[in-house]
Amino acid sequence: MADFLLKSFLFLSIYALLIFLFNAWMRKILNVKRKKMFSYNHMNERHKKIDWTIRFTFLFLIVIVGVYNTYTLGPEGEVWYLKPYILIFGFILVSEAVRAIFEKRHSENPNDYKFTLSQLAFLSITLLLFFTTEFFGIFT
Secondary structure: OHHHHHHHHHHHHHHHHHHHHHHHHHHHHHOOOOOOOOOOOOOOHHHHHHHHHHHHHHHHHHHHHHHHHHHHHOHHHOOHHHOHHHHHHHHHHHHHHHHHHHHHHHOOOOOHHHHHHHHHHHHHHHHHHHHHOOHHHOOO
16 A cells, blocks of 8 residues: 555656646747636636536536446446546546637737647646556556
8 A cells, every 4th residue: 555655646746747847848938927826717707607617517427427327337337438537537628628719819928828738738648648558557
């Protein structure tokens, strides 16, 4: 158990550092200001409404799919696209794509949407790589 926790901590620390370095590099290349951490950064009231609609929709989906998987399919019958981590990944894709669209249309800096799309691409590629390689065999 201690070995798993140590590996998890090291893996997450290295991944967080990679994300930090990638974001710093892209901000420098695209000349984009750093946004506040853990804030929503809505471009306007319409973006805020759409974003919250997406959030509630995915929350509802996760609850419904969880109940469906548990009571209808059981653990051995789960469908891959109905797993919670897949739905969370879908939520991130949709939410960040909407953010990029609103940044392209309404941002003062024309490179804001490029930065958001680069973050989304980096996250997608790294997560896909981690899951297809079973985290490079670290946890086996």
